[in-house]
Amino acid sequence: MQYNNRFLVIGEVYTDVHLHAKSDGKSILRLGGVFHSARSFDALNQAYALATVSPSYINESVSKYANELSAVEYFHIGEINNCPNIILISDSVEAGDQGYNDILREQSTASINISELEKALEKFKPTDIILYPGKYPLSSIYQTLGKTNCRVHVDFQYGKLELEMLITNGIILETFILSTSAEYFKEECNKEPSLLVEKIESKYAKTILLKENRGGSRLYIHNEMKWIAAPSFPVVTQHSVGVGDCYNSVFLSTKHMQDNIQFALKQASYSASLYASTWMHDDFKEIMNFLPDEEELLLLNGIELPWDERSRKHIYIAAPDFPDVDTTWIDYVCNALTYHNFIPRRPVKENGIIRGNEPESQQLQAYDKDIKLLNECSILIAVLLNDDPGTYVEIGWMAKFGKPTILFDPYHRSYNLFLRKTVSKICYTLGEVVDAVFQLITKGEEQVGE
Amino acid sequence: MGSSGTGSFGDLKGSSESQMCLRSIKDDWLEEVARCDFFKNQGGVPSIMHSVHIHNNIVNGRIVVVSTSTDEIIGLLPSTYSYLLGCMKKGHQYMGTVVYSVNTPIPKVMVNIDAV
Numbered sequence: 001m002q003y004n005n006r007f008l009v010i011g012e013v014y015t016d017v018h019l020h021a022k023s024d025g026k027s028i029l030r031l032g033g034v035f036h037s038a039r040s041f042d043a044l045n046q047a048y049a050l051a052t053v054s055p056s057y058i059n060e061s062v063s064k065y066a067n068e069l070s071a072v073e074y075f076h077i078g079e080i081n082n083c084p085n086i087i088l089i090s091d092s093v094e095a096g097d098q099g100y101n102d103i104l105r106e107q108s109t110a111s112i113n114i115s116e117l118e119k120a121l122e123k124f125k126p127t128d129i130i131l132y133p134g135k136y137p138l139s140s141i142y143q144t145l146g147k148t149n150c151r152v153h154v155d156f157q158y159g160k161l162e163l164e165m166l167i168t169n170g171i172i173l174e175t176f177i178l179s180t181s182a183e184y185f186k187e188e189c190n191k192e193p194s195l196l197v198e199k200i201e202s203k204y205a206k207t208i209l210l211k212e213n214r215g216g217s218r219l220y221i222h223n224e225m226k227w228i229a230a231p232s233f234p235v236v237t238q239h240s241v242g243v244g245d246c247y248n249s250v251f252l253s254t255k256h257m258q259d260n261i262q263f264a265l266k267q268a269s270y271s272a273s274l275y276a277s278t279w280m281h282d283d284f285k286e287i288m289n290f291l292p293d294e295e296e297l298l299l300l301n302g303i304e305l306p307w308d309e310r311s312r313k314h315i316y317i318a319a320p321d322f323p324d325v326d327t328t329w330i331d332y333v334c335n336a337l338t339y340h341n342f343i344p345r346r347p348v349k350e351n352g353i354i355r356g357n358e359p360e361s362q363q364l365q366a367y368d369k370d371i372k373l374l375n376e377c378s379i380l381i382a383v384l385l386n387d388d389p390g391t392y393v394e395i396g397w398m399a400k401f402g403k404p405t406i407l408f409d410p411y412h413r414s415y416n417l418f419l420r421k422t423v424s425k426i427c428y429t430l431g432e433v434v435d436a437v438f439q440l441i442t443k444g445e446e447q448v449g450e
Numbered sequence: 451m452g453s454s455g456t457g458s459f460g461d462l463k464g465s466s467e468s469q470m471c472l473r474s475i476k477d478d479w480l481e482e483v484a485r486c487d488f489f490k491n492q493g494g495v496p497s498i499m500h501s502v503h504i505h506n507n508i509v510n511g512r513i514v515v516v517s518t519s520t521d522e523i524i525g526l527l528p529s530t531y532s533y534l535l536g537c538m539k540k541g542h543q544y545m546g547t548v549v550y551s552v553n554t555p556i557p558k559v560m561v562n563i564d565a566v
Contacts, residue, residue: 015459031459061459233532274470274533283470290536301511302529439530443481 005256006047007249008124008150009037010077010117010141011132013054013062014102015086016241021279028279031065032087036242037130039281040249040271042069043288049124051117053078053110053136055085069281075120076113078136083108089241102135110136117144126150128174128256130248133157142169153177153252155245159188166204175252176205179244180212180307180341191341193218193227193308209251211244213340214438215305217265230265231302234439235277237431246275258294266297303438310341313441316377318395320388321348329410330383336434337381342441344381347373371397379404379441381433382423384414395422404440408433471537475563477549480515480525484557487522495551495559496524502561504534504544515561518545525559537565 016032034050041048049072052062059076066074083104090099120126121144129145131154145152146169153175156162166173178185178196189196193210200208202222211217218229251268258264271288278284292300305313315337319330334344351369354362374380380398382391384407398405399422407414407423408430414420424440427433483489488496496502501518504527508514513527513534527534534544546563 029459065459234530235533236530270532274536277533278470280469287470287533287536287540290539292535292539296508296535299508299511300532300535302532435530439528 005127005253006049006072006125007037007041007128007130007252008049008051008120008126009034009041009130009132009249010051011037011053011130012080012085012134012136013052013058015058015084016089017086018089018239018241020090021239023279030279031061032242033085033134034132034245035065035069036245036275037132037249038066038069038071039242039284040246040275041253042071042281043271043285044250044253045070046249046253047072049073049075049120049126051075051077051120053080053112053134055080055083058085073120073124075116075124077116077120078110078112080136081109081111083135105135108135112137112140114140114144117141121148121150128153128252130252131155132245133162138162139165142166142171146170151175151256153248155248156182156184159184163200163204172203173205175207175209176200177209177248178211180210181339185210191307193220193306196220209248210307211247212305212307214434215303215307215310215340217247217269218306219261219265221261228261228265229304229306230262230269231304232438233270233273233300233302234435235273237276237435238279240276243272243276247272260294263294263298266300266302267291269302270297270300303442305438305442307341311343313379314343314345314377315437315441316374316380316394316398317344317346317383318380318391318398319383320385320391321346322353325385327385329385329408332430333381333383333408333433336430337437340434340437342437345373345377370394374398375401377403379406379437381406381408381437384409384411392419395419399423404443406433406436406440470533471540471542472565474565475527475531475544475546475561477560477562478528480559480561481528483525483559486514486525488517488520488524489557491522492520494553495557496548498548498551500548500551502546502548502563504538504563506538506543508535515563524548542566 011034013034014032016030018028021028034052050066063074086103088101128151142165151174152171154173155177197220206222208220214232216231218227220227247268250271251264254264254267274284274287321327321330337344347370351366354366374397382395395405404424407426409426409428425436427436496517502515503518505514505516514523515525515527516523542565544563545566546561548559549562550560552558
């Protein structure tokens, strides 16, 4: 496919350090920030340039890799001081709230060289600008963008102040981009897409792109007053870092080439899955040359589990959730599920602990409540911390009723044949658990009970 | 205590042949076996060691595994393998065998499949 648009990507450059992802025994280290878009545009053969805000020490590398990734131009439009722009990533697969540590972030200062941005606009002549706000001032950038005729797309980070800047500078965004993980969505929109549409009126943006992590994505078009949704395509996730940026790049490139929003959303989603499935840029770039054609991709099914529907999916947590057991892994699982807007249900916390010396009526009451809770839940996750008979019985109960069961075995202690063969899926990491939930919860009873 | 470095910037380089497309599918269950043509027409699941391959085109929105001898669909490949569409477009083909199958209580088929 030929892409006729010219994208200027504005944002910071980071060094991404993946603490738990190793290559040759060492933590994987890559250029991050705008480089995730750069890799995606390179793989798409889309003309683009970079306007970076970064500490100078990194510039030689930025120039070298911008060139390797076929950027038409590279402009250093801003400086980050007192901060190395190194991000330590402890949860590369975004099982939960991504463990990002932007070292020395609080003491960083940044300055923008607006003439360099003006030079970039004049020399590269972009049709589209993708802006990734960060820890640098935006006012002069918005002033300059307000004078162009380019389509402006912003991966939104901040709140009302940024919206006011858009109005002040006469900018109506072509695309307001937000992820369900963004603070703005959580804090200002109460995690409700309908509230997001109310807040980001048509005076701010023509369209709103909401990326719903592993559950799909959707675009709201103000002048048609409707959402268009697309599924996600699950993969064995190697990492989730920059996957959203890949999505943006592919969606925006495709959208302006094809008059088919649904296709653009699906192509972006499919490409983002490919980006998440490998660390190797060569691999990613090569497979991107063989994207499914439009007809095929429109037919392809994926996972469509909108953010707001997930809160109707209750997940039974079977585990020894007792005061004398270290329940850290249970907490991790529950936090990860909550992060993705599922509702974890912890029977011991909800219905109380039974030691065996309570009156029969009290024991029966707790038992009945647990059974009721099992029946209310769509899926069960068993956290295998010790040989807890309750956990095993609960697995069997759910499996018998045809509901998916996931065994989370962080200590690799599930040797029992019946246990291993009864559950729908055995997972050893939190990332695998989250992947399995998205895949199994959409199948529900229908799959297992067929 | 000494320190060690993490090398230099750079993306990890793959081999000249895309490694993603060469990943094996090992011991994976097919989906919706009972609703697929093979089970309905043959009255049961294929036996162990039955030869299978992945169909080049998607069927009802999914990548399917078919019997090499009858060309009937045995089951759907889990959707985590959607990336294989690109690999097949690139020219890869995928063949393998049934490694486990059972008719009751629920018809199930497990396969091993490799790029050829």
